[in-house]
Each structure stands twice: as structure tokens, then as C-alpha cells.
Amino acid sequence: MAAPEFKIPRPHLGEPYLLTPGPLTTSYVVKQAMLRDWGSWDDDFRGMTRELRARLLDLLGAGKEAFDCVPMQGSGTFSVEAMLGSFIPRNGKVLVLANGAYGKRTAQTLEYLGRAHVVLDKGDYLPPRGAEVAKILADDPAITHVVAIHCETSSGILNPVEEISEVTYAAGRKLLIDSMSAFGAIELKVADIRYEALVSSANKCIEGVPGFGFIIARKTELEAAKGNSHSLSLDVHAQWAHMNKTEQWRFTPPTHVVAAFLVALRAHEAEGGVAGRGARYTRNRDVMVAGMRDLGFETLLKDRWLSPIIVTFFCPSDDNFAFDRFYELMKDKGFIIYPGKLTVVDSFRVGCIGQMDEHVMRQVVAAAKEALAEMGVANAAPPARALEERAILAA
Known part of the structure; x- marks a missing residue:
């Protein structure tokens, strides 16, 4: 069977994109x-x-x-x-x-x-x-x-x-x-x-x-x-x-x-093997992280340690933010995100892998912006203690 030509991904039969570290969104073929x-x-x-x-x-x-x-x-x-x-x-x-x-x-x-x-x-x-x-x-x-x-x-x-x-x-x-x-x-x-x-x-x-x-x-x-x-x-x-x-x-x-x-x-x-696949995932991460930071979200990790696989964000401290509601709003907009696994502060994760490209990641950021607005969240900044802990532990 001939290798399928790599093409820019597009929505798959109305399915939501899986922004997880696997299972992930797969191609139609x-x-x-x-x-x-x-x-x-x-x-x-x-x-x-x-x-x-x-x-x-x-x-x-x-x-x-x-x-x-x-x-x-x-x-x-x-x-x-x-x-x-x-x-x-x-x-x-x-x-x-x-x-x-x-x-x-x-x-x-x-x-x-x-x-x-x-x-x-x-x-x-x-x-x-x-x-x-x-x-x-x-x-x-x-x-x-x-x-x-x-x-x-x-x-x-x-x-x-x-x-x-x-x-x-x-x-x-x-x-x-x-x-x-x-x-x-x-x-x-x-x-x-x-x-x-x-x-x-x-x-x-x-x-x-x-x-x-x-x-x-x-x-x-x-x-x-x-x-x-x-x-x-x-x-x-x-x-x-x-x-x-x-x-x-x-x-x-x-x-x-x-x-x-x-x-x-x-x-x-x-797609170009490991190098080609890794380059797409890296662009996905960079576009998504920049957009989420523009909304006020903070990443758990400093840029030096961010992988192109999945990114953890602190949950906003705004009283109107509830992760379960945010999750459902994102799912309604076509994106399934991942709960956090941190023990000290609340967080969630957004995957960068699967049949997605940087254009999809811009849609992810737009969906997050809309979800915050629908929840009445004015500021996506995390609790001060989260940033303080990160600074102390990363020192």
C-alpha cells in the first residue's frame, strides 16, 4: 500500500479534537x-x-x-x-x-x-x-x-x-x-x-x-x-x-x-519522520502557548522545559472559573482537554499531538477565550500561591 500523502488536518466527521497525550485525533485513513x-x-x-x-x-x-x-x-x-x-x-x-x-x-x-x-x-x-x-x-x-x-x-x-x-x-x-x-x-x-x-x-x-x-x-x-x-x-x-x-x-x-x-x-x-512530526508538534505548542498566555493563562513550566507533547496550565483564580464547566464548554466547541494531575494547585492540560496543526491550535485559543467570556471570567491569571510555589521550587 502506498504511503498516504501528508495533508493539513481538517475536522473529522464532526468529532471533537482530542487535546490529550493519547488516545489522540487520528486521520480518516x-x-x-x-x-x-x-x-x-x-x-x-x-x-x-x-x-x-x-x-x-x-x-x-x-x-x-x-x-x-x-x-x-x-x-x-x-x-x-x-x-x-x-x-x-x-x-x-x-x-x-x-x-x-x-x-x-x-x-x-x-x-x-x-x-x-x-x-x-x-x-x-x-x-x-x-x-x-x-x-x-x-x-x-x-x-x-x-x-x-x-x-x-x-x-x-x-x-x-x-x-x-x-x-x-x-x-x-x-x-x-x-x-x-x-x-x-x-x-x-x-x-x-x-x-x-x-x-x-x-x-x-x-x-x-x-x-x-x-x-x-x-x-x-x-x-x-x-x-x-x-x-x-x-x-x-x-x-x-x-x-x-x-x-x-x-x-x-x-x-x-x-x-x-x-x-x-x-x-x-x-511527513518527514521524527523531525517532521516533531516540528509540527512544536509549532502547535508555540502557537497555543502564546495564545493562551495572551488570555492570561500561566504555564506550570518555564519555557526551557516545555515539551511539544502536552502543556499544563494553572487554573484561573477567578471565582467564576470552574474546571468542569470550562471542560464542557470546550467540548461543546469541539475540543476535549485533559484534567490536571498536580497535587498542590488546580490545573489542566492541553495536548499538542495528533492530527492537528497550528491553525487548529488557533481555534483552540479562540474557543478558550469564548469559554472564559461565557463563564464570566475576567482574568485567567492563576492564584498567587501557584506562581510563588513555582518560583521557589524552580529556583
Whole structure:
């Protein structure tokens, strides 16, 4: 099937735009790909699995030959748990770098798995930096692995995985990356950043639909993972070995989702790959943030740490503002936003990914302006305490 030409997105059959970090707004051709049934054992579907794995490896650039790709049924969290349970030995110890909900979920997963771990918790505002990671590793020689979240979507922060990688391997440890919401839009070329494995999902920056994730790992790590897993269905080594032997998934695959994902991968290539996709998302963010700031909204993060994936805004302090009402007004205007996940102050999030461009983001800002007016909100500025806390913690 020929790669679809990338075109400027337009409204999709009256559906609202999903301004979330995935599931997200998909193209019509991606939706259309799910209208056919496939036999999971059939040669045609085996060929689809081969193409999927090869295309994802291509995104690694030079050095991809040392890696392999293992799709895994389920949501992205299934694949994260599969990565952790398969690549961290039962006698290993993990340093979890957390600055939001997904770092904390990693720690919770390790609790379930019975893997020893420590957490560097940076709160909602700041990234983990190389120097502090290096100190923790120097002080605790029992740590074998570091787990980093590439883009922490509970805040929208883009973490500095390159410097984290440098200090991790300088200390003789191994790095695993949860790139759930970043892979496909932000480079993770193995020639530039060293890591053992990454995990992402079909319904993120490749712009497919939910149903499976994938683990991309060094073949040496995949080979060494035999016998590590706590789970039958989440055993990455077993899935990898079975796929390489039979070209089939071990258990029933999400066939329609795979078909849609291949169309999305071809569109990703037509747009210019990681660079092209990332550039569009960056323009989306810049246009949307500038417009929202003009309305008086404040971002949780300073510009330096804003990702092109999703942006967190403080809720206005105006007594007339209620998030639930704002959410419904935005939905009525064709835009589904995301609640915040901060613990101290109220917030909401606006995603920049999916089948949207900067023209759509201008419509988002216009809708927000109208919603504020309908609510009688005169000023979208946040509470003073929110800005004070940000200043203190970011100092």
C-alpha cells in the first residue's frame, strides 16, 4: 500500500479534537484501515508484523542493527511493566527518576514486581539532572538500572535523557527509557543516546489507535532476559523468541490496530519522520502557548522545559472559573482537554499531538477565550500561591 500523502488536518466527521497525550485525533485513513478483518496466523498479517517491527527500528537511525522490536498487546502501561519485569533481574535494584504521575507509576509497578528500588522525586516542576543522578549512583553501588520518563505528561516536562544517559553509563549502570509520549516526535537515536531499551505505544506520536505497545531493546538484553519475567503474558523474551521463530504473536494480536498503525507509520514517514512530526508538534505548542498566555493563562513550566507533547496550565483564580464547566464548554466547541494531575494547585492540560496543526491550535485559543467570556471570567491569571510555589521550587 502506498504511503498516504501528508495533508493539513481538517475536522473529522464532526468529532471533537482530542487535546490529550493519547488516545489522540487520528486521520480518516487510519480509521478506515480498521474496516477489514485479518487472520492473525495468515501470511498477510505476518507480513504486517514484520513491516511494523522494521519500520519502528528504522526510527533509531544508525546502529539499529543491535536492537530488535517486540510489540506487546495491551495499553502502554502493559509494555512498561513488561520492560521492567523482563530486563531488571530479580536481584537488581532500580533508581526511578520521577517528576510526575508516570515516574510514580513506575515505582508502584516495581513494588508489585518485588524489585528493589529507590526514587528521586523532583516534584511537578523540575527535571532530574545528571549531577544528582551521578551522586546517587556513586553513593549506592547496588543500583543496577536507571529508569527515566522521556516526557512526563502529567506536567508536560521534557526530561534531559541525554545527560541522564551519560552519567548512568559513566557509572557502569544501565538505562531504560519510558518514551511513551515522546517516541516518534523527539529523537532517540542510538548513535546519540545510549540505552538498553525503550517503550512506547501505538496511540501516541505515531498517531495510531490504542491496543498495543512496543519494546525496542538491545538484542543482548533480550537474550539475557530469559527467565526474568514474573508474567506469562508480559514476558518480552518469550514474545521476542516466538515472533522471530514463527512471525506470529504468542497470543491473539489486536489485528485491526496493527493495520491502522501501519497506515500511521507510512504517514509518519511521508511527513518527514521524527523531525517532521516533531516540528509540527512544536509549532502547535508555540502557537497555543502564546495564545493562551495572551488570555492570561500561566504555564506550570518555564519555557526551557516545555515539551511539544502536552502543556499544563494553572487554573484561573477567578471565582467564576470552574474546571468542569470550562471542560464542557470546550467540548461543546469541539475540543476535549485533559484534567490536571498536580497535587498542590488546580490545573489542566492541553495536548499538542495528533492530527492537528497550528491553525487548529488557533481555534483552540479562540474557543478558550469564548469559554472564559461565557463563564464570566475576567482574568485567567492563576492564584498567587501557584506562581510563588513555582518560583521557589524552580529556583
